[in-house]
Amino acid sequence: MQNSQEVRAQWHRTGAMLTRRRWSLVLTGLLFASAAVLVLCSQFGAVSVQLADVLAALWHVLTTGSLDASSLGTGGVIFLQVRLPRILMGFLVGGALAAVGVTLQALLRNPLADPYVLGVSSGAALGASLAMLLGIGTTVLLLPLLPLFGFIGGLFALMLIYRLAQSQGRLPIHSLLLAGVILNAILTALIMFITSIMEPNRSAGLMAWLMGSLIAPGYPALAVIVIYVAFVSAVLMHKAQVLNVLTQGEETAQSLGIDTERVKKQLYVLTALVTGAVVSVSGMIGFVGMVVPHAVRMMIGSDHRLLLPASAMVGGMFLVVSDTIARTIFAPAEIPVGIVTALAGGPFFLYLLLWRKDRMI
Amino acid sequence: MKRRQQGILTGMPFMAHVSSRSFVDDAGRRIYLAKTPSRIISLAPSVTEMLFAIGAGAQVVGVTQFCDYPPEATQRAKLGYGNPNIETLVALQPDLIVAPQEFLKPDLIGKLEQLKIPVFILADRMVEDVFSHIQTFGRMLDLSTEATALGMDLRQQIARIKTRTQGAAPVRVLYVLNSEPLITVGPGSYIDQLIGLAGGINVAVKSATAYPRLSMEVVLQENPDILLFPVGTAEGISESEQQAWRKWSTLTAVKRNNLRQIPADLLNRPGPRIGKALELLADLFHPSATSLPSENH
Numbered sequence: 341m342q343n344s345q346e347v348r349a350q351w352h353r354t355g356a357m358l359t360r361r362r363w364s365l366v367l368t369g370l371l372f373a374s375a376a377v378l379v380l381c382s383q384f385g386a387v388s389v390q391l392a393d394v395l396a397a398l399w400h401v402l403t404t405g406s407l408d409a410s411s412l413g414t415g416g417v418i419f420l421q422v423r424l425p426r427i428l429m430g431f432l433v434g435g436a437l438a439a440v441g442v443t444l445q446a447l448l449r450n451p452l453a454d455p456y457v458l459g460v461s462s463g464a465a466l467g468a469s470l471a472m473l474l475g476i477g478t479t480v481l482l483l484p485l486l487p488l489f490g491f492i493g494g495l496f497a498l499m500l501i502y503r504l505a506q507s508q509g510r511l512p513i514h515s516l517l518l519a520g521v522i523l524n525a526i527l528t529a530l531i532m533f534i535t536s537i538m539e540p541n542r543s544a545g546l547m548a549w550l551m552g553s554l555i556a557p558g559y560p561a562l563a564v565i566v567i568y569v570a571f572v573s574a575v576l577m578h579k580a581q582v583l584n585v586l587t588q589g590e591e592t593a594q595s596l597g598i599d600t601e602r603v604k605k606q607l608y609v610l611t612a613l614v615t616g617a618v619v620s621v622s623g624m625i626g627f628v629g630m631v632v633p634h635a636v637r638m639m640i641g642s643d644h645r646l647l648l649p650a651s652a653m654v655g656g657m658f659l660v661v662s663d664t665i666a667r668t669i670f671a672p673a674e675i676p677v678g679i680v681t682a683l684a685g686g687p688f689f690l691y692l693l694l695w696r697k698d699r700m701i
Numbered sequence: 702m703k704r705r706q707q708g709i710l711t712g713m714p715f716m717a718h719v720s721s722r723s724f725v726d727d728a729g730r731r732i733y734l735a736k737t738p739s740r741i742i743s744l745a746p747s748v749t750e751m752l753f754a755i756g757a758g759a760q761v762v763g764v765t766q767f768c769d770y771p772p773e774a775t776q777r778a779k780l781g782y783g784n785p786n787i788e789t790l791v792a793l794q795p796d797l798i799v800a801p802q803e804f805l806k807p808d809l810i811g812k813l814e815q816l817k818i819p820v821f822i823l824a825d826r827m828v829e830d831v832f833s834h835i836q837t838f839g840r841m842l843d844l845s846t847e848a849t850a851l852g853m854d855l856r857q858q859i860a861r862i863k864t865r866t867q868g869a870a871p872v873r874v875l876y877v878l879n880s881e882p883l884i885t886v887g888p889g890s891y892i893d894q895l896i897g898l899a900g901g902i903n904v905a906v907k908s909a910t911a912y913p914r915l916s917m918e919v920v921l922q923e924n925p926d927i928l929l930f931p932v933g934t935a936e937g938i939s940e941s942e943q944q945a946w947r948k949w950s951t952l953t954a955v956k957r958n959n960l961r962q963i964p965a966d967l968l969n970r971p972g973p974r975i976g977k978a979l980e981l982l983a984d985l986f987h988p989s990a991t992s993l994p995s996e997n998h
Contacts, residue, residue, distance in 0.1 A: 385916070385918050386916035386918045386919045387916070387918040387919055387921070387922045412951070413951075414921055414922060414924070414951060417921055417949075417951050418918045418921050418922065421949075422917045422918050422921065423918065536784065539767060539936040540782065541878060541879075541931075541936050541965070541969060542879075542936050542937075544878075544879070544884070544912070545878065545879030545884060548879060548882050548884055548914060549879075549881065549882060553881070553882040553914075555881050555882065556917060558948065667916055670909065670913075671916060671919070672905065672907050672908055672913070672915055672916050672919040673887075673908050673909065673910060673913035673914055673915060673916070674882070674913075674914045674915070674916050675914070676882075676914075
């Protein structure tokens with residue numbers, strides 16, 4: 341008994357059983373599952389769209405190569421311009437949040453770590469709140485200023501936390517977490533301050549945005565997000581082996597010749613860049629980055645070469661399903677997707693905490 | 702449904718005369734005013750407007766920072782909105798506080814009751830409530846004649862607009878309270894009532910809540926003829942946010958270039974400028990019907 345537990349613990353820690361075959365098998369499976377979820381969720385919406393309309397619109401797009409709304413028909417516009425981009429956006433955001441969650445949990449060796457723990461998301465939210473308070477709705481270089489402000493806010497929070505946590509050129513994990521918690525509290529207070537001085541109708545809009553909402557971006561914007569997420573994913577995948585070693589402890593990593601401080605800094609900056617971008621387009625969507633990596637780790641082990649892409653796909657599916665619930669359950673009204681993810685993810689996390697303690701890293 | 706009970710309480714004059722100086726507010730609380738209030742604090746812009754409109758402006762000593770109409774109101778001491786400073790409030794020595802329920806915290810009411818400062822709470826703020834509130838303020842402040850006259854005048858204005866828009870083809874309207882995420886007004890909200898009175902059909906009519914986050918899919922399907930944006934200094938939708946709606950080029954409103962603006966304070970405040978608000982809405986919905994004789998009045 342003792343022995344089997346040890347073996348299992350070992351298996352979970354190192355993912356020693358990861359073979360090329362298992363890797364491709366799991367990822368292919370998840371790829372198909374993702375495609376199935378995307379197709380399935382695109383069938384649900386506040387308005388029922390006839391399949392014939394969708395096919396006609398698709399055919400029109402394929403033959404003319406134009407997404408011009410006026411020639412697509414209402415059903416086609418609803419499907420191609422509202423529902424589909426939003427589902428794809430959900431997949432990207434969910435995937436990015438889960439990947440960042442995996443990375444941070446490995447870096448901080450803390451199961452509670454998720455994209456929100458470092459205060460970067462609060463920084464992004466504060467930036468966006470400021471943009472709303474100042475009534476900035478203008479666009480710069482075709483970019484709406486709200487995401488831009490969110491992004492700058494996230495970066496600013498990151499730089500601040502860096503200065504706070506750094507000591508003698510190193511980034512100790514406990515001071516990073518502590519600084520994150522404190523910074524989070526300060527930034528949240530500032531957001532509350534902004535909502536309290538805003539005209540009530542506008543602060544309601546801001547609160548709704550902060551609660552997390554996926555919007556349907558235009559395809560050019562979606563393409564930018566795809567490129568962004570793809571780039572970050574590639575870099576993270578490249579670091580997967582290093583993450584494996586880092587979870588064993590920094591001393592181990594250093595003894596293996598890894599420049600831990602440099603790797604840590606690179607990864608923190610990277611996760612902050614993703615978090616800032618994600619928050620600035622979708623508000624605060626919690627629990628995806630925390631719960632999904634745990635669930636996936638329980639099922640496939642903790643080798644980051646597999647865990648990272650698998651979590652990203654499961655995170656994407658989780659958010660797409662959550663958002664489908666959010667946009668249909670009270671149709672024609674919607675509820676903030678952050679509520680759905682928290683209500684689904686929170687109890688699951690408690691379950692992990694209470695009954696599966698032995699399986700957490 | 703919820704409002705009916707209150708309508709009975711404030712709508713029937715004989716009940717108030719059981720004791721001429723005691724009043725029942727929308728929360729069902731009974732307050733007793735030994736003498737006519739002479740130092741009033743208003744904790745809502747709409748209340749400030751109503752008090753000034755019946756000629757009680759001189760008695761108003763404190764307002765919120767959003768009370769900007771009539772312009773004299775800005776000269777009064779300013780208290781916070783949802784979170785008024787209790788010390789400033791007490792220092793003004795009010796003998797009546799009128800406050801909307803939605804932004805009033807229970808502990809504040811408790812504290813004021815403890816300090817024996819009468820608080821009159823407005824809970825229901827639909828079109829009919831504007832009239833009953835004006836009436837009640839008139840009785841409280843011995844300005845019943847003025848209040849009745851104002852009420853009559855407003856009813857006439859509303860009736861005129863109703864006759865004007867009666868024959869016209871209904872116009873489908875989307876009121877954009879917030880763009881991203883899209884928040885609009887649904888049944889049970891004051892603005893939804895105004896849209897209906899001005900001859901418009903709210904596209905969010907099937908919503909179960911008063912301020913729903915409406916699905917964009919539904920907007921595209923319901924296809925509004927007019928997109929209505931509230932505008933103002935402290936509130937409203939910015940110009941570029943309005944222009945962003947043009948990407949939904951299948952909407953009739955976009956095709957016909959019917960992106961319209963209306964001052965947010967007119968629609969947000971259930972008060973004496975309801976006639977003005979309805980007139981503006983009716984002009985936007987039925988521009989061809991504007992030059993009726995009633996305009997010359």
